[in-house]
Amino acid sequence: MKVHSAEIVISAVAPKQYPDTNLPEIALAGRSNVGKSSFINTLIDRKNLARTSSKPGKTQTLNFYLIENCLHFVDVPGYGYAKVSKTERAKWGKMIETYLTQREQLRAVVSLIDMRHEPTQDDIQMYQFLKYYEIPVIVVATKADKIPRGKWNKHESMIKKALEFEKEDTFIVFSSVTKQGKEEAWQAIEALSGLSE
Ligand SMILES: Nc1nc2c(ncn2[C@@H]2O[C@H](COP(=O)(O)OP(=O)(O)OP(=O)(O)O)[C@@H](O)[C@H]2O)c(=O)[nH]1
Numbered sequence: 165m166k167v168h169s170a171e172i173v174i175s176a177v178a179p180k181q182y183p184d185t186n187l188p189e190i191a192l193a194g195r196s197n198v199g200k201s202s203f204i205n206t207l208i209d210r211k212n213l214a215r216t217s218s219k220p221g222k223t224q225t226l227n228f229y230l231i232e233n234c235l236h237f238v239d240v241p242g243y244g245y246a247k248v249s250k251t252e253r254a255k256w257g258k259m260i261e262t263y264l265t266q267r268e269q270l271r272a273v274v275s276l277i278d279m280r281h282e283p284t285q286d287d288i289q290m291y292q293f294l295k296y297y298e299i300p301v302i303v304v305a306t307k308a309d310k311i312p313r314g315k316w317n318k319h320e321s322m323i324k325k326a327l328e329f330e331k332e333d334t335f336i337v338f339s340s341v342t343k344q345g346k347e348e349a350w351q352a353i354e355a356l357s358g359l360s361e
């Protein structure tokens with residue numbers, strides 16, 4: 165998709181704040197600092213509409229972005245950020261669980277995983293949670309630019325094995341630096357949103 169218009173609609177913490185439309189939604193989930201906001205910016209050709217930061221834990225709310233008046237991206241706060249208190253973590257868990265299990269407009273979750281490392285317990289749990297609720301998943305392995313191409317296959321296999329990745333889901337090797345995987349990601353998102361012709 166060539167994106168001409170993209171804007172933030174709302175930073176929400178509760179369902180009553182979610183946009184009241186029937187547009188399809190794609191949520192971005194992943195560890196803090198994995199590259200969720202960068203992924204959105206890459207797909208919509210903007211430098212910093214979704215705020216990125218080298219400090220983890222930047223995104224704290226469910227941020228809804230309206231894309232081309234036909235789709236919402238929902239930037240979800242990252243998990244696994246050590247400096248967050250137990251109470252805050254529980255609050256996060258509740259907010260994201262409510263969104264993922266109750267939002268009818270949700271068409272798929274882009275589950276971002278740092279391609280350089282073994283998936284964390286949180287990554288595995290998130291994938292299994294999405295499978296349990298039968299939510300389609302696009303696994304996006306981020307920061308591919310930091311791994312030599314010759315090792316991509318090995319890292320892909322390692323991640324798939326740890327997740328018990330299911331064949332019906334999509335796996336995309338991605339980099340917001342080189343834009344590797346951008347077209348593939350759009351294809352998967354458009355198909356799952358019912359936007360492809
Ligand atoms: N080399 C490289 N760096 C990346 C890539 N994607 C993101 N980064 C960097 O990783 C850091 C975190 O990126 P963000 O997009 O802010 O990560 P996030 O997942 O939104 O983080 P939170 O909002 O804290 O959950 C930033 O310094 C980015 O520039 C990538 O594909 N390659």
Ligand SMILES: [Mg+2]
Nearest residue numbers: 200201222223
């Ligand atoms: Mg972010």
